[in-house]
Structure formats: C-alpha cells, structure tokens
Amino acid sequence: MSAETFFRDLLAKAGITINGGRPWDLHVRDPRAYERMLRDGSIGFGEAFVEGWIDCNQVDELTERVERAELAKAIDTKLAVLESLRLRLRPVGSRSRSFEIGERHYDIGNDLYEAMLDRRMVYSCCLLAARAAIGQGTRR
Numbered sequence: 265m266s267a268e269t270f271f272r273d274l275l276a277k278a279g280i281t282i283n284g285g286r287p288w289d290l291h292v293r294d295p296r297a298y299e300r301m302l303r304d305g306s307i308g309f310g311e312a313f314v315e316g317w318i319d320c321n322q323v324d325e326l327t328e329r330v331e332r333a334e335l336a337k338a339i340d341t342k343l344a345v346l347e348s349l350r351l352r353l354r355p356v357g358s359r360s361r362s363f364e365i366g367e368r369h370y371d372i373g374n375d376l377y378e379a380m381l382d383r384r385m386v387y388s389c390c391l392l393a394a395r396a397a398i399g400q401g402t403r404r
Contacts, residue, residue: 267298278333280326288325292318 272282281289292298294317300308301318312318320326377385 267302268292268295270302271298274335274339275330277338278329278335280329287322288320288329290318290320290326294318 268282275282275290279288283289283291294312294315297312297317300312302308304311309318313323374385
C-alpha cells in the first residue's frame with residue numbers, strides 16, 4: 265500500500281477527500297507530503313503545510329473532522345510502522361537519486377556564488393573563521 269493510498273483511506277473515514285471540492289478537503293500540491301506525513305506524523309503534516317506541499321481552505325474544519333472521527337485511534341499501527349520503516353530504508357534522498365539531487369542543488373550556475381563570494385569566488389569555512397577570530401571580519 266502506498267503512503268497516498270494510506271492517507272486517502274484514512275481521511276475518508278472522517279469524510280475528508282484529498283483534492284476534493286469541500287472547504288475541509290486536503291489539497292496535496294506535492295506528492296512528497298504523503299511520505300513526510302507518514303514518516304513524521306503531525307510534525308510532518310505541519311512542515312508539509314508550511315512548505316506549501318499541502319493546503320486546506322478551512323484547516324479548523326479539517327482538524328475537527330479528524331478529531332471527531334478519532335483517526336489517531338483508527339490508524340493500523342502495524343501498517344503505519346511498516347510503511348514508515350520502508351521510507352526510512354529507502355528515503356527520498358536515496359543513493360539511487362543522488363545524481364538527480366546533485367544536479368538540482370549544485371548545477372545552478374554562478375549567479376548565486378558571484379553574489380555571495382569574493383571576486384575570485386573563493387570560499388572556505390576555515391578562512392572565514394580565522395578572519396573572525398583575528399577581528400578582520402569578512403571584508404572583501
């Protein structure tokens with residue numbers, strides 16, 4: 265069972281539809297939210313919300329429905345633990361995706377580096393720490 269299916273089935277017990285049209289329905293903008301919520305629970309839900317991965321027009325209504333349906337008690341603990349374990353063993357940032365992650369984070373061009381580094385584009389944590397220690401700051 266996928267994390268998405270897990271949440272669709274769980275929320276349906278409270279009358280909440282994923283990407284539905286009612287004000288209390290949960291809208292998933294980024295599918296990574298499912299795994300994050302499953303892995304990190306309510307903290308993951310909050311973080312996914314802050315990141316803009318999920319949204320809801322009336323979060324208070326969504327929360328009330330979740331509480332009224334006692335969804336925390338309805339979770340099949342074994343299934344949730346197994347799915348969480350699967351995500352920890354093969355995380356989103358896994359070795360198999362390392363090239364893609366590297367491209368996204370490091371192949372971004374020089375604009376950022378030119379804005380934050382000196383004219384020679386030199387960066388060293390040791391250099392910055394040494395300058396700070398002797399009172400030179402980070403002047404260019």
